[in-house]
Amino acid sequence: MLQPELIQLLTASDLVDLRIDAIPKLQVGFRPGCFFSSSGSQDGEAKLTFIPQQILLNKDHELFEDGDIHRHLYLQNLSTCPAYDSPTARQCEFRCYISGCSQVFSTVEDYEHHYNTLHRHVCSSCQRSLPSARLLDIHIQEWHDSLFSILAERQDMYQCLVEGCGSKFRTRDQRKDHMIKIHKYPSDFMFDKVKRIKNIKIAKKNMLQKGTSMEVSMSIMILPQSSLSPSSPPQTNRDHSTTERDIPTGFLGRCVSARVLSKGSEVMAGGFRESLKVMSLRQDATLASVWSGVCFKNNTINHVCLTQGDVSNVIALVIP
Amino acid sequence: MWRLNAVRHKAGRQGSDLEEFKFKRREHEKELRRARKDSQLVSKRLLLNDDEEEDGTMDTLASDQVVELFNMVRHGRDLVKKEADLRALRKALRSPSAHLILIKQPNSIAILVTNLCGPNPQCRLEAARCLHELSHSPHSEVDSLRLRQATPYLITFLSGQSPKFTELCLYTLGNMCPDSENVRDMLLAQGIIPALNNCIQIHRTNLAVVEAVGFTLSQLISANYVTGTIIPAVLASGLIPRLLSVLTPDSQFGLGPVIECAWCLHYLACSNVDNGALVAQGTLLHCTSLLVTLGVAVAKGSIEEGIELLIWPLLRCVGNLLLSGPLGALQPQLNDSRLLAALCAFPQAFLQTHPALARESIWVLNNLTAAADSSVFCSALFYLNLVPALIQLLPFSHGINIMVLRVLGNIAHQGREYCLHLAQAGLLPALCATLKMADTEVVTFSLEVLGQLMASDPQLAEEFVRQSGLPMLEAIQYSNQETIRLRATHLLEHHLPPHCTVDTSASQ
Numbered sequence: 001m002l003q004p005e006l007i008q009l010l011t012a013s014d015l016v017d018l019r020i021d022a023i024p025k026l027q028v029g030f031r032p033g034c035f036f037s038s039s040g041s042q043d044g045e046a047k048l049t050f051i052p053q054q055i056l057l058n059k060d061h062e063l064f065e066d067g068d069i070h071r072h073l074y075l076q077n078l079s080t081c082p083a084y085d086s087p088t089a090r091q092c093e094f095r096c097y098i099s100g101c102s103q104v105f106s107t108v109e110d111y112e113h114h115y116n117t118l119h120r121h122v123c124s125s126c127q128r129s130l131p132s133a134r135l136l137d138i139h140i141q142e143w144h145d146s147l148f149s150i151l152a153e154r155q156d157m158y159q160c161l162v163e164g165c166g167s168k169f170r171t172r173d174q175r176k177d178h179m180i181k182i183h184k185y186p187s188d189f190m191f192d193k194v195k196r197i198k199n200i201k202i203a204k205k206n207m208l209q210k211g212t213s214m215e216v217s218m219s220i221m222i223l224p225q226s227s228l229s230p231s232s233p234p235q236t237n238r239d240h241s242t243t244e245r246d247i248p249t250g251f252l253g254r255c256v257s258a259r260v261l262s263k264g265s266e267v268m269a270g271g272f273r274e275s276l277k278v279m280s281l282r283q284d285a286t287l288a289s290v291w292s293g294v295c296f297k298n299n300t301i302n303h304v305c306l307t308q309g310d311v312s313n314v315i316a317l318v319i320p
Numbered sequence: 321m322w323r324l325n326a327v328r329h330k331a332g333r334q335g336s337d338l339e340e341f342k343f344k345r346r347e348h349e350k351e352l353r354r355a356r357k358d359s360q361l362v363s364k365r366l367l368l369n370d371d372e373e374e375d376g377t378m379d380t381l382a383s384d385q386v387v388e389l390f391n392m393v394r395h396g397r398d399l400v401k402k403e404a405d406l407r408a409l410r411k412a413l414r415s416p417s418a419h420l421i422l423i424k425q426p427n428s429i430a431i432l433v434t435n436l437c438g439p440n441p442q443c444r445l446e447a448a449r450c451l452h453e454l455s456h457s458p459h460s461e462v463d464s465l466r467l468r469q470a471t472p473y474l475i476t477f478l479s480g481q482s483p484k485f486t487e488l489c490l491y492t493l494g495n496m497c498p499d500s501e502n503v504r505d506m507l508l509a510q511g512i513i514p515a516l517n518n519c520i521q522i523h524r525t526n527l528a529v530v531e532a533v534g535f536t537l538s539q540l541i542s543a544n545y546v547t548g549t550i551i552p553a554v555l556a557s558g559l560i561p562r563l564l565s566v567l568t569p570d571s572q573f574g575l576g577p578v579i580e581c582a583w584c585l586h587y588l589a590c591s592n593v594d595n596g597a598l599v600a601q602g603t604l605l606h607c608t609s610l611l612v613t614l615g616v617a618v619a620k621g622s623i624e625e626g627i628e629l630l631i632w633p634l635l636r637c638v639g640n641l642l643l644s645g646p647l648g649a650l651q652p653q654l655n656d657s658r659l660l661a662a663l664c665a666f667p668q669a670f671l672q673t674h675p676a677l678a679r680e681s682i683w684v685l686n687n688l689t690a691a692a693d694s695s696v697f698c699s700a701l702f703y704l705n706l707v708p709a710l711i712q713l714l715p716f717s718h719g720i721n722i723m724v725l726r727v728l729g730n731i732a733h734q735g736r737e738y739c740l741h742l743a744q745a746g747l748l749p750a751l752c753a754t755l756k757m758a759d760t761e762v763v764t765f766s767l768e769v770l771g772q773l774m775a776s777d778p779q780l781a782e783e784f785v786r787q788s789g790l791p792m793l794e795a796i797q798y799s800n801q802e803t804i805r806l807r808a809t810h811l812l813e814h815h816l817p818p819h820c821t822v823d824t825s826a827s828q
Contacts, residue, residue: 002618002619002621002665002668002669003668003709005705005709006619006661006664006665006668006706006709007619007620009619009658009661009704009706010612010615010616010618010619010658010661010662010665011616011619011620012658018656018657018658019655019656019657020651020654020655020656020657020696020697020700021651021655021696023657023696023699023700023703023704024699024703025695025696025699026695026698026699026702026734026735026737026738026741027735027736027737028695028734028735028737028738029735029736030735030736030775030776031736031776031777047806047807047809047810048767048768048771048772048807048810049768050729050733050765050768050769050772051733052689052690052691052694052726052729052730052733053690053726054642054643054686054687054690054691055639055683055686055687055690056590056592056640056643057590057636057639057640057683058590058591058592059542059587059590059591060356060359063676063679063680063683063719064636064680065353065356065676066674066675066676066677067632067633067636067676067677067680068356068361069349069352069353069356070628070629070632070674071583071629071632071633072352072361072363073345073348073349073352074579074626074629075363075364075365076348076363076365088672088673088675089671089672089675089678089716089717089718089720090716090717090718091715091716091717092715092716092717092721092754092757092758092759092762093757093758094756094757094758095756095757095758096795097756097763097795097796097798097799097801097804098795098798098799104758108753108756111756112756115791115795119795120791
């Protein structure tokens, strides 16, 4: 419980000089020009307001409550050994501060994973979350830059999404073809941004939360190679056109099942989460191989917490 | 220590008794918290007598039996018989219902008082015990006002020689103190404070009596609406040095007397009437000395049962006395550097059992590090390598991390050297974690400390960026809590090195 250094310090022999005035004093003060001088901040409207302050607590202060209660239990003969029923120190929870998110996590790692997955590389115009800085740049350029469409009329502006390729194309379709032909992306790869995805029948049936603030709810079901999930939709043809009712099939034979709920949803499928993590790190890998890393657990539908932008993005990459 | 011995005995019962006991305790605790919120937190103590079992059966007599006993006492002439009758009456009074019956009898208290002062010592003792039972009565009709005839005598007997009798008188008076301001004024006027002073002097070797004096005094000064006269009277009475001399725990007798005296000192210090006088009489020195002793005991692993009951009031007393004057003037009384080690050791030892105690320990550190001339203490914290121990407390809520952040902020405010040392001790990664916590106040304090660190030296800002701290600040910019949003923006705009951009694609 007690650290060894502390123990040593307290049980030091009498030969050690323990006087405070024998301890060398560190130099006080800041460099000239430092924002915080010892006389206080020079900024007229300082945003940082902390000043060291001694605190006097009177008898009835709330900070003294637990100690007082303990004392009176003792006086009234009701104290027991502390193992019973005492309040124990709680570890702080962590919260995502992105406005509107406000999820709470019990460990830093969970929080960091959440943040890295969902809130990095967010487009400030449409709130879509992109898996990498580069894709964010491309997204902003293609969708929010008015100059882009003007320039695109005259020159090849649509970049290949595979990092390191560098090729540019005059139209989105040309880029898509390039990625399928040269980079071996699957033909049911979705290249177009899908902003709004209307309810699919399955999604309606499976919609969990009522009164969700999200405009759309969408359920992607990709059929498993080996088995069908109980509520799987019928297989459709591979079709490059994007329709709302298309259900993507057999992406490399692997499957993932995801449902997008509104911001309240919490549980992330382990495999799906893994894949998003990988996606954000290995932008150069073909998405096929990335998605192949996804594991599907027991045919159950793994609820995934994503923003709307994320989902659109995922679909853009997966669904034709 | 008779109080804790009683407790241990109770805790030793098995099975459903224990569950019931725990349940009762939980309920009781809730009641006490409610009472405290209403400023009605009051306790009385009942002294158990040798010839009774602790939870002995009460012979609940019928009311006419009680009346009969009392009449025998009233009219009896034979002292031996009277003694027996008084004893029987006393036993009957163990049952609260008998209290009401007794006080309805005409002149009941006067009769008891007569016996209290009578020639027979045993009768005196039994009469005192009767009054003691009444002082502990749960019935509001049996209040101090009703018992007030007895007080001048009880007070006089405090200067008597019989320890057992004196102890009874003390606890009876102590039980009467919290009842009303009128009672306290009356006791004051009747000279209770010089009497207590005398008593503790006469009986200084009898620790049971010393404990009783401590208890009574604590009841007198802790009651609400303490008038302006009580505490100055105590401070002027010469009681302080006597209380201080008790502050060396006797290993055989136990902590009882020290606990009571420590709580007295706490109540005196937090009233802030004349803390300079307290300090001048050596209070700070004795209390810090005892805290060091307790810290050493805790370090050695010998955490005695009830030790927190002693640590608590000492921390509070020291914490408040630190504001009594410039820290430089107090330093001679604070010269043992082990005090700082003890203040860091208590949170580690009591974090899981008594987190509030951990918080108060850090509060004392705040008061040591927040004064204008705190640099010597801040330097000492580094010299003794205590800062990592503080940083390790940052994950804990219950107000602990906020208090720790205050202390760290105090240290950072000392100067650039201090900030560099804080960074060396590992503060920056710890702040990266606290910036993510759910409690907005924690985040606010973290931003303040971080701001101070980064402003003091650009290499700290760079280090923060290396620790991947920037995404946190960016994230906080999106928060709907204005306090942290403004601070985060401020830090990003003013305190980060110019080459550092908001886009952190380079950092992972």
